[in-house]
Amino acid sequence: MDCSKIKELLLTDYLDRQADVRLRIQVQKHLGACAECRRFEEEVRMAAVSPFKNAAKPEAPESVWINIKDNIARSESRKLSLLDVITEKLKVFSLPRPAFALASTTLVFLIIFAAITKHSADKNQIREYFAQQIDFYAILSNGEDNGYQNHTPDPGVYIEKYLF
Numbered sequence: 001m002d003c004s005k006i007k008e009l010l011l012t013d014y015l016d017r018q019a020d021v022r023l024r025i026q027v028q029k030h031l032g033a034c035a036e037c038r039r040f041e042e043e044v045r046m047a048a049v050s051p052f053k054n055a056a057k058p059e060a061p062e063s064v065w066i067n068i069k070d071n072i073a074r075s076e077s078r079k080l081s082l083l084d085v086i087t088e089k090l091k092v093f094s095l096p097r098p099a100f101a102l103a104s105t106t107l108v109f110l111i112i113f114a115a116i117t118k119h120s121a122d123k124n125q126i127r128e129y130f131a132q133q134i135d136f137y138a139i140l141s142n143g144e145d146n147g148y149q150n151h152t153p154d155p156g157v158y159i160e161k162y163l164f
């Protein structure tokens with residue numbers, strides 16, 4: 001193998017460690033015997049390989065990292081606010097109309113009961129009133145089964161019926 005072929009190899013495969021073992025041995029044997037090619041190999045190594053040995057690892061600018069951090073934070077908060085919206089919606093639906101009607105009816109009864117206890121001395125009447133209230137609530141909560149669909153009994157009429 002002549003010097004030009006060795007130099008060609010030195011410029012291509014040899015330094016890249018792509019040459020097969022047999023070829024590498026041939027090149028090394030030639031370099032051991034040929035000072036000119038040895039010098040050439042040294043020059044090529046210095047010019048092509050060394051600069052990268054001490055090259056600094058490429059660093060991404062600080063702004064890139066800040067950008068990534070911001071985007072992650074933004075997508076996290078978006079997820080959180082979506083969850084809040086869903087939770088709010090569930091809260092609204094978890095209080096169906098019948099429950100709301102029952103709650104307001106209970107308030108009406110409490111007000112009437114306060115008025116009755118203030119004026120009435122008849123404990124039996126009060127006890128009876130409570131019994132009727134319990135029946136009334138049973139009807140309310142089972143309204144759909146007792147033919148009370150879409151019809152809330154007027155509490156005033158109901159009390160009048162049993163108290164007077």
Ligand SMILES: [Zn+2]
Nearest residue numbers: 003034036037
């Ligand atoms: Zn040579």
